[in-house]
Amino acid sequence: MSSRRPRWGRGGLLLGALALFVGLSALAGLGLGAFEVGPGAVVEVLRAHLLPGGSTPSPIVDAVVWEIRVPRTILGLAVGAALATSGALFQGLFRNPLADPSLLGITLGAAAAVAIAVLGIGMLDVSHAPLGLTPEVLTATRPYMIPLAAFVGSLVTLLGVVALASGPGRLDVTTLLLAGIAVNAIAGAVTGFAIFLADDAQLRDLTFWTLGGLGGASWTVVIAVVPLLLAGLAFVPTLARRLDCLLLGETEAGHLGVRVEATKRSVVGVGALLVGVSVSAAGAIGFVGLVVPHLVRLLAGPGHRILLPASALLGAGGIVLADVLARTVVAPAELPIGVLTTLLGGPFFLWLLAGRRRGR
Amino acid sequence: MSLRAVNISVKLGARAVLCGVSLEVSPGELVAVVGPNGAGKTTLLRALAGDLAPASGGASLDGRSLRSWASLDLARRRAVLPQKPSLGASFTIREVVELGRFPHEDRGDDDSKAAARALATVGLGERADDPYTQLSGGEQQRVMVARVLAQLDAEHDEPRYLLLDEPTTALDLAWQHRLLRLTRELTSAGVGVLAVLHDLTLAATYADRVALLVDGRLEVVGETSAVLxxxxxxxxxxxxxxxxxxxxxxxxxxxxxxxxxxxxxxxxxxxxxxxxxxxxxxxxxx
Structure with missing residues (x-):
């Protein structure tokens, strides 16, 4: 059994190590920040809320950990897993390691849709309650309208970019990346126009979505967003083996019994859901989907049965750690996390490009 | 019981690539498709694999139109070796061959044994953990042959078919013959094989029947010595x-x-x- 699939052994080890990494990152996310909380106090707060009969160390510690850092960490884990997984999905589908939601324009496309939605909701004349939209209804549905807008935005940009790049027979990756550049520019302009129209409060919202960050985390956001991401992530393992077959080519995958068109639609749908919902809650955090799967592939090979869960874990822990960094390096101010990931991911992308030109 | 093309015509744009070709491959026989470049050999193979929709006519497997087969059921009965394998991902040899087990993965067969058997057959059993991308063209072709063999290795006795598109192109002389002898072993085991071949000597040595395509038409099909x-x-x-x-x-x-x-x-x-x-x-x- 041990000789059966050597990478299973290595893959299993990697998954175990990554699970540990996620646990430690979460602990760091809960304990570190402008207000430091020891691991013991963190555990006490968690026990007080999750198990009957515990007591919290102090109201302040309780508020910082339970009301601010727990939702923030949960959101970070979910968003990181979603972004890294979507990158791995797109790279498998397009058979190209450069495919990434931010490079394909999906991330900023979703951000632009969010900008339009924020302005649109703001401009609705609620005094007439159009379409039965009373202020109460609007307030109640707002946490769900924004994710919906982001999902539609990411799906539309993804389908648009793919349609542009689909020649007869095959998807042209160069065109795909070029279309991504164009979409990024257009989405940037749309967002810029929205910023021009926005009032001060909306402006802060829009800047946040363009740069990305976990500062908007709250239990409301977690409850609106995390179940959607978990549903998307739960569907991903069913795609793993089919994506392996797709690496042989679409025709060959079809000969192996893969329903290619259905698989492509599933990947596109799930990928757009993961990116769109992530962007709606945490803004445009770039390059996670590029860097994380690539690192996993170096460690465990290209098989998706390991690649997908390992990317999810590394992305989850990575984003939480990046958030800790963003909160502490310029404390008490906060660096937008998207700035941080792009600063790390951009050079990595250039390095990948240079490697490809040298022929690997 | 056969893999059958009935009166298939295929058009690429305005050009007719195949005109009313009918051909049948029965279990246990090796049919070689020969003809000059551009005669429509690969197109015929792709039509029989269900990869393209004919303008008229159609292909069937064991009496049912290819399109009415569920894709997994079809993959359990029929394997295709493509002309040029293109796989850039850094799988190991074993992982590539195990992809051939995809249609059987939930059937309770021993997939790793089937993959190991297939690898041993193409002489790469010792190198199963080497990266596929570092192999030579001919070795990569042998890995793809093993993948196809693993796909056909079933403990269930449906009739099985194999479509080979110029399988010998990247192989050296010894392996060209080893591959076709291997194919003959498959036919003895009841597999029906259709192989597009350029080398008429190979076709004459191993095929039961030869189909000669010229300009998209089936010029003649029959006993090898009668055709060539x-x-x-x-x-x-x-x-x-x-x-x-x-x-x-x-x-x-x-x-x-x-x-x-x-x-x-x-x-x-x-x-x-x-x-x-x-x-x-x-x-x-x-």
Whole structure:
């Protein structure tokens, strides 16, 4: 059994190590920040809320950990897993390691849709309650309208970019990346126009979505967003083996019994859901989907049965750690996390490009 | 029980690539498809694999139209070896071969044993953990052959079919013959094989029947010795050939001697024939 699939052994080890990494990152996310909380106090707060009969160390510690850092960490884990997984999905589908939601324009496309939605909701004349939209209804549905807008935005940009790049027979990756550049520019302009129209409060919202960050985390956001991401992530393992077959080519995958068109639609749908919902809650955090799967592939090979869960874990822990960094390096101010990931991911992308030109 | 093309016509744009071709592959026989470049051999194979929608006619497997088969059921009965494998991902050899087990993965067969058997058959059992991308073209082709063998390795006894598109192109002389002997072992085990081949000698040595395609039409199909005659080869390929009887066997193999004048350019053709009549060795001429 041990000789059966050597990478299973290595893959299993990697998954175990990554699970540990996620646990430690979460602990760091809960304990570190402008207000430091020891691991013991963190555990006490968690026990007080999750198990009957515990007591919290102090109201302040309780508020910082339970009301601010727990939702923030949960959101970070979910968003990181979603972004890294979507990158791995797109790279498998397009058979190209450069495919990434931010490079394909999906991330900023979703951000632009969010900008339009924020302005649109703001401009609705609620005094007439159009379409039965009373202020109460609007307030109640707002946490769900924004994710919906982001999902539609990411799906539309993804389908648009793919349609542009689909020649007869095959998807042209160069065109795909070029279309991504164009979409990024257009989405940037749309967002810029929205910023021009926005009032001060909306402006802060829009800047946040363009740069990305976990500062908007709250239990409301977690409850609106995390179940959607978990549903998307739960569907991903069913795609793993089919994506392996797709690496042989679409025709060959079809000969192996893969329903290619259905698989492509599933990947596109799930990928757009993961990116769109992530962007709606945490803004445009770039390059996670590029860097994380690539690192996993170096460690465990290209098989998706390991690649997908390992990317999810590394992305989850990575984003939480990046958030800790963003909160502490310029404390008490906060660096937008998207700035941080792009600063790390951009050079990595250039390095990948240079490697490809040298022929690997 | 057969894999059958019925009156298939295929158009690429306005050009008719296949015109009303009918062909049947029964379990246990090796049918070679031969013909000049652009005759429609690969198109016929792709139509039989269900990769393209014919303008008219259709393909069926065991009496049912290809399209009515569920993709997994079809993959359990029929494997296809593509002309040029393209796989850039850094799988190990074993992982590539195990992809062939995809249609069987929830059937309770021992997939890793099937993959190991297939790898041993193509002589790569010892190197199962090497990266696929570092192999030579011929070795990669052997890995793909193993993948197809693993796909056909079923403990269930549905009739099975194998489509090979120019399987010998990247292989050296020894492996060309080993591959076709392997194919004969498959046919003895009841697999029906259709192979697109360029080498008429290989076709004559191993095939039960030969189908000759010319300009998208099925020129002739039948017993190998009846199809591959001197006159047919000269007419279709424009080369001179002679049929050699191999002593001690019942093989009659075509031996290609040299070029004949292409009808469109008499001057160059005359020159060419001159060369042939002098029977100069090829090497010294170049």
């Amino acid at each position: 005659t001197e006159t047919v080869i000269e007419r279709v390929y424009g080369v001179r050939a002679t049929i050699v009887e191999i002593a001690g066997s019942d093989l009659r193999l075509p031996l290609v001697i040299g070029g004949a004048p292409p009808p469109s350019s008499p001057a160059r053709g005359a020159n060419h024939r001159h060369n042939v009549e002098q029977v100069q060795p090829l090497e010294t001429r170049v």
